[in-house]
Structure formats: structure tokens, C-alpha cells
Amino acid sequence: MTTTEKTAAVPGPRTPEAAGSPLLQVRDLHVEFHTRDGVVKAVNGVNYSVSAGETLAVLGESGSGKSVTAQAIMGILDMPPAKIPQGEILFRGQDMLTMSGEQRRKIRGAKIAMIFQDALSSLNPVLSVGYQLGEMFRVHQGLSKKDAKAKAIELMDKVKIPAAKSRVGDYPHQFSGGMRQRIMIAMALALEPDLIIADEPTTALDVTVQAQVMDLLAELQREYNMGLILITHDLGVVADVADKIAVMYAGRIVEHAPVGELYKTPAHPYTRGLLDSIPRLDQKGQELYAIKGLPAAAARATSGRRRSMAEPVTKNADREPILQVRNLVKHFPLTQGVLFKKQVGAVKAVDGISFDLYRGETLGIVGESGCGKSTVAKLLMNLERATAGEVFYKGEDITKLTGRALKAVRRNIQMVFQDPYTSLNPRMTVGDIIGEPFDIHPEVAPKGDRRRKVQELLDVVGLNPEYLNRYPHQFSGGQRQRIGIARGLALNPEIIICDEPVSALDVSVQAQVVNLMERLQDEFELSYLFIAHDLSVVRHISDRVGVMYLGKMAEIGTDEEIYEHPTHPYTQALLSAVPVPDPEARGGRERIILSGDVPSPANPPSGCRFRTRCWKAQDKCAEETPLLAVPEALKDTGSLAAHESACHFAEEKDVVGAA
Amino acid sequence: MGRYVVRRLLQMVPVFIGTTFLIFVMVYALGDPVAAMFGDRTPDPATAAQIRESLHLNDPLWSQYLQYMAGIFQGDFGTAFNGRPVIELMGDAFPNTIQLTLVAFVIELVVGVALGVVAGMRRGRLIDTGVLVLTLFVISIPTFVTGYLLQYFVGVKWGALPPSVSTEVRFEELILPGIVLAGVSLAYVARLTRTSIAENIRSDYIRTATAKGLPRRRVISVHLLRNSLIPVVTFLGTDIGGLMAGAIVTERIFNLQGVGYQLYQGILRQNAPTVVGFVTVLVVVFLAANLLVDLLYAVLDPRIRYA
Numbered sequence: 001m002t003t004t005e006k007t008a009a010v011p012g013p014r015t016p017e018a019a020g021s022p023l024l025q026v027r028d029l030h031v032e033f034h035t036r037d038g039v040v041k042a043v044n045g046v047n048y049s050v051s052a053g054e055t056l057a058v059l060g061e062s063g064s065g066k067s068v069t070a071q072a073i074m075g076i077l078d079m080p081p082a083k084i085p086q087g088e089i090l091f092r093g094q095d096m097l098t099m100s101g102e103q104r105r106k107i108r109g110a111k112i113a114m115i116f117q118d119a120l121s122s123l124n125p126v127l128s129v130g131y132q133l134g135e136m137f138r139v140h141q142g143l144s145k146k147d148a149k150a151k152a153i154e155l156m157d158k159v160k161i162p163a164a165k166s167r168v169g170d171y172p173h174q175f176s177g178g179m180r181q182r183i184m185i186a187m188a189l190a191l192e193p194d195l196i197i198a199d200e201p202t203t204a205l206d207v208t209v210q211a212q213v214m215d216l217l218a219e220l221q222r223e224y225n226m227g228l229i230l231i232t233h234d235l236g237v238v239a240d241v242a243d244k245i246a247v248m249y250a251g252r253i254v255e256h257a258p259v260g261e262l263y264k265t266p267a268h269p270y271t272r273g274l275l276d277s278i279p280r281l282d283q284k285g286q287e288l289y290a291i292k293g294l295p296a297a298a299a300r301a302t303s304g305r306r307r308s309m310a311e312p313v314t315k316n317a318d319r320e321p322i323l324q325v326r327n328l329v330k331h332f333p334l335t336q337g338v339l340f341k342k343q344v345g346a347v348k349a350v351d352g353i354s355f356d357l358y359r360g361e362t363l364g365i366v367g368e369s370g371c372g373k374s375t376v377a378k379l380l381m382n383l384e385r386a387t388a389g390e391v392f393y394k395g396e397d398i399t400k401l402t403g404r405a406l407k408a409v410r411r412n413i414q415m416v417f418q419d420p421y422t423s424l425n426p427r428m429t430v431g432d433i434i435g436e437p438f439d440i441h442p443e444v445a446p447k448g449d450r451r452r453k454v455q456e457l458l459d460v461v462g463l464n465p466e467y468l469n470r471y472p473h474q475f476s477g478g479q480r481q482r483i484g485i486a487r488g489l490a491l492n493p494e495i496i497i498c499d500e501p502v503s504a505l506d507v508s509v510q511a512q513v514v515n516l517m518e519r520l521q522d523e524f525e526l527s528y529l530f531i532a533h534d535l536s537v538v539r540h541i542s543d544r545v546g547v548m549y550l551g552k553m554a555e556i557g558t559d560e561e562i563y564e565h566p567t568h569p570y571t572q573a574l575l576s577a578v579p580v581p582d583p584e585a586r587g588g589r590e591r592i593i594l595s596g597d598v599p600s601p602a603n604p605p606s607g608c609r610f611r612t613r614c615w616k617a618q619d620k621c622a623e624e625t626p627l628l629a630v631p632e633a634l635k636d637t638g639s640l641a642a643h644e645s646a647c648h649f650a651e652e653k654d655v656v657g658a659a
Numbered sequence: 660m661g662r663y664v665v666r667r668l669l670q671m672v673p674v675f676i677g678t679t680f681l682i683f684v685m686v687y688a689l690g691d692p693v694a695a696m697f698g699d700r701t702p703d704p705a706t707a708a709q710i711r712e713s714l715h716l717n718d719p720l721w722s723q724y725l726q727y728m729a730g731i732f733q734g735d736f737g738t739a740f741n742g743r744p745v746i747e748l749m750g751d752a753f754p755n756t757i758q759l760t761l762v763a764f765v766i767e768l769v770v771g772v773a774l775g776v777v778a779g780m781r782r783g784r785l786i787d788t789g790v791l792v793l794t795l796f797v798i799s800i801p802t803f804v805t806g807y808l809l810q811y812f813v814g815v816k817w818g819a820l821p822p823s824v825s826t827e828v829r830f831e832e833l834i835l836p837g838i839v840l841a842g843v844s845l846a847y848v849a850r851l852t853r854t855s856i857a858e859n860i861r862s863d864y865i866r867t868a869t870a871k872g873l874p875r876r877r878v879i880s881v882h883l884l885r886n887s888l889i890p891v892v893t894f895l896g897t898d899i900g901g902l903m904a905g906a907i908v909t910e911r912i913f914n915l916q917g918v919g920y921q922l923y924q925g926i927l928r929q930n931a932p933t934v935v936g937f938v939t940v941l942v943v944v945f946l947a948a949n950l951l952v953d954l955l956y957a958v959l960d961p962r963i964r965y966a
Contacts, residue, residue, distance in 0.1 A: 074870050076866055076869045076870050105872050105873075105874065106872065107872070108869070108870060108871065108872035109870060109871040109872030109873075110872055113870070113871075114867075114870045116863060116866070116867060116870075118863060121862065121863040121864065122863040122864055122866070122867045123864055123867065124864040124867075124868065124882050124886070125864070125886070125960070125961075125962055126885055126886055126889075126959065126960055126961060126962075127881075127882070127885075128961075135871065135873065135881075136871060136872075139871070139872065139873050139874070139877065140872060171961040171962070173961075173962050184867075187867075187871065
């Protein structure tokens with residue numbers, strides 16, 4: 001069940017239907033936070049307005065004040081410590097800041113509703129979704145419990161939650177991420193408000209689900225002719241749906257323009273930097289632009305040689321792989337029983353994966369959450385024992401190694417983790433964190449030499465070597481990830497496994513870290529296994545890309561083969577779901593929107609695992625598991641589509657619209 | 660859920676056997692029960708031997724334990740030092756202690772949670788500091804000090820409440836001992852609630868509830884309280900057993916003839932059946948309270964599912 005739709009080309013911004021006075025006007029808004037360390041001015045004179053049926057995108061990185069402005073509009077800032085010393089927020093011409101608390105409460109939820117980023121933490125975990133939806137009607141309209149429940153079911157139908165009637169009593173944790181975000185949308189929509197504020201509504205979701213949710217939101221907005229303020233840092237999403245854009249930086253709006261204009265001729269240098277700092281799905285770019293005005297040490301790291309486009313990636317055939325993965329399997333057993341646990345099934349996290357990693361290359365692994373990509377990382381590090389299969393490092397199977405032999409291999413395979421906030425011990429100094437690998441492998445750096453080694457490493461990743469005695473909390477997110485990289489480099493490894501190394505970072509910081517990683521690869525001849533869900537970042541950094549789905553490899557090839565000549569339907573859907581930061585592309589691109597969620601890896605579909613969401617699925621797909629190989633039909637064409645793909649009906653399709 | 664309860668009940672069996680056996684051994688290590696029976700007088704050796712025989716004191720310890728346990732399941736807890744069956748003493752003592760525990764529990768729950776909510780919502784303000792200092796006082800002053808002070812001032816000097824408990828055990832007589840017994844636990848409940856509330860009030864779902872336009876009252880009572888009380892319930896549940904067993908000091912101060920009083924007498928007279936019998940019942944109470952807490956947990960938090 002998949003819909004393929006082609007939206008009509010929309011020239012320029014849509015004109016708002018209701019002319020005249022806008023629905024909401026923010027005028028010269030200032031917000032301050034009074035803390036023990038002094039006054040933090042989060043918002044410094046913001047002006048913007050939204051009319052009915054119009055979408056305003058507020059763009060900015062973390063700390064730019066975009067969410068604080070939204071919370072001021074909703075009236076949900078904690079005051080104190082927050083304070084609004086100046087400004088007006090006019091809703092239908094009336095200043096909400098001068099209203100009484102009770103008047104504002106009646107507007108909240110009923111006239112202006114908000115959708116939050118993380119639906120799991122934003123929904124009350126101990127109340128059923130039906131109760132939480134029905135609460136809107138009970139409180140604002142005084143409906144009875146029974147009527148409210150009926151309304152809740154109606155709403156769940158509206159946002160296309162399957163089997164709404166039987167699921168109304170379920171709790172938030174029983175829904176998938178996409179379904180939870182639908183519930184958040186339903187809640188905001190309940191009383192048909194005039195204005196919806198969506199704060200990063202799809203950031204926590206996988207791309208194919210993100211496409212579903214954004215689609216739904218846009219559809220409902222049209223239906224109810226609502227105003228929409230979309231707060232995001234994702235330039236792709238903005239280009240897809242916004243009419244006008246306000247770019248925020250340090251509590252101010254630095255640029256405010258209709259969407260077409262902004263992308264074509266960004267006036268402010270920050271906007272330009274932002275546009276250049278994001279890796280694009282449809283272009284294999286040059287070095288990413290790193291925004292200045294950040295710590296000097298950080299900016300320094302961007303200078304470095306970037307493999308240029310003219311220098312083709314050497315074909316792998318004549319090279320010796322450094323890491324060979326063969327039929328790797330990891331099943332997590334599910335057990336049942338009181339005293340004697342008996343196995344009743346298994347979560348098939350990784351179910352027969354094979355690939356090679358060559359010296360000096362970057363192999364990107366992409367896939368949605370739950371596809372097993374992080375488990376692969378753990379298996380390669382031997383942090384989890386493989387259920388079956390082999391991993392050959394220089395010809396030696398490392399899955400069976402233990403003790404000293406394993407330790408020796410691990411020296412050469414290091415890891416960089418996803419979240420730089422939790423993967424560094426907060427009670428250790430940076431020097432101790434980076435130097436810790438030397439305690440385990442003292443042969444790399446003798447005792448007296450350590451301090452110098454650590455300082456060298458800090459210098460290499462673009463941090464001041466004098467920061468040795470500082471603690472992780474004294475650094476920004478990007479700097480912390482540099483520390484994580486320095487730790488990974490400490491032992492001079494040959495392979496670095498990066499598990500979502502930049503997904504927790506803002507785009508401009510992400511660009512710096514990606515640039516640093518590329519420079520280090522050239523400098524130290526590293527091989528990267530780069531695991532990520534962000535297809536654009538993977539394209540930017542990878543030489544070859546593997547696409548995973550439910551514990552299996554769906555397709556693998558060079559970046560050009562995968563991105564410009566994908567043959568597996570899943571890859572095609574995945575690529576088409578990624579919003580491209582170019583408003584002119586929004587009409588012309590074909591979008592494949594997959595329905596439903598990824599099935600449970602404990603009980604995967606028979607045959608081809610993707611068949612339940614695939615529009616090409618036939619009986620053969622259920623009976624016969626497609627093997628990862630170059631499809632027969634494409635074998636002799638000599639085109640780039642002739643690469644390994646696990647589909648019975650592999651066929652080339654350009655979904656990116658390559659520039 | 661049913662399977663889970665059965666499993667838990669089965670798990671209780673080894674715990675029950677283990678604890679009772681431990682108590683049994685320890686009480687027998689206290690000394691010669693026959694000598695204790697005669698107090699200061701030296702018993703006639705023939706009589707002593709006869710008593711020994713009738714109480715199976717010459718058998719090995721494990722055999723004595725088995726005989727004792729077999730008796731328990733037939734409702735025979737043995738004989739106390741004064742010749743009355745232990746089961747009769749229990750019949751007198753437990754109702755008194757349960758009443759006292761209930762009074763203390765209600766005070767602990769209502770006052771403790773209320774103080775915690777108020778402090779947690781006004782974190783860092785004067786009232787929060789006030790509650791913190793107050794609970795610190797209550798925790799650090801021993802029960803017998805607060806007990807005697809309250810008894811003297813409230814009971815004797817001002818005469819606001821009866822200073823001790825009569826044999827009829829009237830409700831108003833239990834208020835003062837109830838407050839004393841609840842004191843320390845109440846302080847813990849208040850602190851636990853405060854931390855939990857302060858943490859949850861900043862959570863995303865409270866922000867959502869506010870953004871939905873719910874009145875503040877509803878945000879607190881429906882969304883905040885239920886989530887915040889989950890850890891408190893754990894403490895309260897395990898505390899029921901603690902209150903019942905811990906009333907020894909309080910019962911002595913206010914002259915209530917409850918479990919604590921009988922246990923004290925049993926230990927003093929080295930009467931094994933009394934001590935083992937009462938402790939055995941308390942063990943069961945503890946186990947039952949723990950099971951109840953775990954089940955209540957699943958009711959309060961749907962994310963916890965037992966299978």
C-alpha cells in the first residue's frame with residue numbers, strides 16, 4: 001500500500017487566503033531569563049506575523065530563541081525565571097500579554113495549539129491516549145466522559161491511526177513514534193484552532209515516517225485553513241511546506257522573506273552560511289561551509305584537504321579489504337517461563353549481513369531506527385557476541401576472539417559514539433578521557449609521554465591543547481564530539497566505527513565535525529564505517545553506501561550508484577522521502593510515501609522483508625527471499641544501476657532529481 | 660497478571676522458610692528457655708527434664724523447627740511465659756497495633772504528601788526550605804524524645820489529647836501515639852514527594868498539559884500527582900510492615916498493649932514461641948505488603964506489565 005503522488009508545481013509562495021489583518025502578530029518581543037548567573041536575553045525584539053492558511057517557518061539552531069518565542073506566544077513560559085520586559089503578541093488584534101490568566105488559558109489549546117517535538121515525553125505516560133485527547137473536549141467544551149471518548153476516536157480516525165476504536169484505551173508507549181506524533185497532532189487539532197505552532201514536529205522521526213507526518217499536517221492545515229508556525233532547523237522540510245521564512249540567530253530575526261526568495265538570494269550572511277553548511281542529497285558537494293563566529297579553535301579545523309570530485313574513487317576490485325563481514329547474524333532471544341527459561345523466539349536484529357570495508361574508504365550504512373545498524377557496529381567491536389557469521393580483520397575471524405587477542409584487535413578498531421553529552425564521563429577531565437586508552441594499551445604511549453600525546457590529539461581535532469584539565473560540561477556539543485573523536489584516534493586505529501556521530505549536533509556544527517572527520521581520514525588513512533540515518537550526510541561523506549532494512553542489507557554500492565541509480569524500492573522510497581532544501585524542487589520531485597511502520601524484527605515478514613510496505617510486492621516476494629546480488633536484468637547494461645540489490649524486481653528509478 | 664501473582668506467591672515460600680528458620684535459630688541462641696521460665700529460682704532437675712521432654716527441647720534443632728512449623732499450620736503457636744497460648748496474645752495484640760498503624764499511616768500519607776507537593780511546587784522558595792528544615796528535625800530527633808515530649812506537653816500539661824491509651828483503645832487516644840509513630844516516615848514521604856514533584860513539574864508532558872489550556876488545578880491533580888506518587892507508593896508500602904514492627908518504643912511510651920509490647924515481654928522472658936510467632940506473622944505482613952505495592956505499581960504505571 002503505497003501512494004505515489006505528484007504535487008502540482010507551485011510558483012513562489014502561496015498567497016494567504018484571508019487578506020487584511022493577520023491572525024497573529026508578534027511585535028518587538030523580548031524575553032529574558034533571570035538566573036543566578038545573571039540575565040540571559042533569549043529573545044531580542046522579534047517581529048513576525050501569520051495569517052490564516054499561511055505557513056511561517058521559523059528557522060534557527062539550538063539556542064536561537066525560536067522555541068522560547070513560541071512558548072511566549074502559548075503563554076507556557078515559566079515566569080519567573082522568564083520575563084517579558086517589552087513587546088506585544090497580538091492574536092486577532094488583541095494583545096495576549098495584557099490578558100488575564102483565565103482569558104489566556106481559554107485561548108491555549110482551543111484557539112492556538114502546539115505540537116511538540118518528542119511525542120513520547122510530551123504525552124503523559126500513565127494516561128491513555130483516549131483520555132488525553134478527550135480531556136480537550138471535557139475541559140474546554142464540558143462534554144461528558146463518554147462523548148469525549150467518542151470524539152477522541154473521531155480524531156484518531158482523522159489523523160489516520162488504524163483501528164482507532166480498539167486503540168483508544170492504549171497508552172502512549174504502545175504506539176510507534178510516527179503514531180505518537182499523529183496523536184500529538186490530533187490533540188492540537190481537537191478544537192479546530194486558528195493557529196498551530198509545531199515545534200520540530202518531525203525531528204525525532206525516521207525519514208519515511210517524517211514524510212507521512214508532514215503530509216498529514218499540511219493536508220489538515222489546508223482543510224481547516226489554519227495558520228501554521230513551523231519551528232525547525234531542517235531546511236529541507238522548510239523548502240517543502242513553508243510560505244515564508246524567518247531565520248533566527250541569537251534571539252533576533254536576521255532574515256524574513258518568502259520561501260523562494262530566501263533560498264535563491266539569501267540576503268544575510270548567516271542564512272547563506274546555513275544553506276551552504278548542509279550536505280545535500282542531490283549533490284555530492286565540496287567541503288561543507290562552516291559558519292564563522294564560533295570559537296577560533298573550531299574554525300581552524302575546517303582547513304584541510306578535501307578529496308576533490310575530479311579524483312575518482314579507485315575501484316575496489318583490485319584492493320584488499322581490511323574488514324570482511326560474512327553472513328553476520330545477531331538474534332536476541334526472547335524467553336518465557338518461571339524457573340526454567342525457555343526460548344520462545346528471537347529479535348532478529350541482524351540477520352545475515354555481508355560487506356567489505358577497504359582501507360582508506362568510508363562505507364556509509366543507512367537505515368531507519370530498528371534496522372539493526374547500531375547492532376552491526378557493536379558486533380564489529382565485539383561488544384556483542386555474534387550469533388553466527390564471521391568478521392575477518394586482515395584475514396582473522398575476530399568474532400571468536402577473547403582475552404588478549406581480542407584486546408589487540410580492538411586497538412585497531414575504535415568507535416565514535418552518537419551522543420557527545422552522555423558518552424563522555426562527566427567526572428573525568430578531557431585529558432583523562434582521551435588518555436584512558438593508553439592505560440589499557442600502555443605500549444602505544446609510555447607513561448611520561450602521555451600528556452604530550454593527548455595535547456597532540458587535542459590539536460589534531462582542532463581543540464586548544466591547554467584544555468587538558470577541563471571537564472566535558474565546559475564544552476559545546478560540537479567540541480565534545482571532537483573530544484570523542486580524539487579518544488577514538490588515540491590508539492592510531494585503522495578503522496573507526498562511527499555510530500550516528502553528528503546526529504545530535506546542529507547543522508553548522510555538524511558541518512565542522514564532518515569536515516574534520518574527512519580531513520583526519522586523509523591524514524591518517526583511516527577507514528570509516530559511518531552509520532547514520534541522515535541520507536544527506538551519508539552521501540556527503542561516503543565512498544560506498546549500504547542500505548539496511550530490518551536486519552538485512554537491501555542494496556549496496558558506490559554513493560553515485562545508490563543515490564542516482566537506486567534499484568531497490570526501499571532505497572527509492574527512502575531517498576524520495578528526504579526533503580531537499582530547494583523550494584523549486586518541491587513541485588517537480590516525485591515522492592513515494594510509504595504507509596505504515598517498520599514491522600517488528602521479532603516477527604519479520606517471510607521472503608522479502610520489505611514486501612509489506614512495497615508497491616511492487618507479488619506472491620514471489622513472500623515465498624522467496626531475494627539475495628543481495630547484481631540483478632540479472634541489469635548485469636550487462638554497464639550502467640551504474642548494475643550494483644548489488646536484494647530485490648526480485650530491481651529497476652532503476654531516479655528519485656532525487658540530481659542537479 | 661494472574662500468572663505473575665502465582666509466581667510471586669511461590670517465591671514467597673522460600674523467603675518465608677528462610678526468615679522463620681533464621682529467627683528460630685537466633686531465639687534459641689538466646690539461652691535456656693526452661694531456666695528463664697523459673698526466673699531467679701533454680702528449677703528442680705526432674706521437673707526441668709520433664710518440661711524439656713514435653714517441649715521437644717532435646718531433639719535436634721531442625722526437628723524442633725519442623726515440629727514448630729507443623730504446629731503453626733494447625734494454629735498452634737505454642738505457649739507464652741504466663742501459660743497463655745501465643746495465639747491468644749496475638750488476638751489481643753494485633754488489633755491494637757493495626758489500629759495504631761492505620762492512624763499513623765493516614766497521618767503519614769496525608770501530611771507527608773501534602774508537605775511534599777507544596778515544597779516541590781515552590782522549589783527553592785521559603786516554604787520549601789521550611790519543609791526541608793522541619794523534616795530534618797523530625798528525622799534527627801529520636802522517637803522516644805518526641806514521644807515523651809508530646810506526651811508531657813500535649814497530653815499532661817495542656818490536656819489537649821489523652822496522654823496514654825486505656826484498655827478500651829479509643830480513637831482519640833491513638834492520635835498522639837499515631838503522630839509519634841508516623842513522624843520519621845512522614846519526613847521521608849515529604850522529601851520523596853518533593854523531589855518527585857520538582858522533577859516531574861519540569862517534564863514535557865506537564866508542558867503539554869498546560870499548552871492544552873487545562874486549568875492549573877487539573878494539571879496538578881491529574882497529570883502531575885499520579886506520575887509523582889509512583890516512587891512514594893513504594894516507600895509507603897514497605898513502610899506498613901515497618902510501622903507495625905517499629906511501634907515497640909511508641910507502644911511502651913503510651914502504654915498500648917500491642918505487638919511491640921508482647922515482643923518485648925517475649926524477649927525479656929526468653930520465651931521462644933512468643934518471639935518466633937509474632938515475628939513470623941510480621942514476616943507475612945511484610946511479604947504481603949510488598950506484593951501489594953508491586954501490583955499497585957502496575958495499576959499506577961501502565962508501562963509496567965507483569966507476565
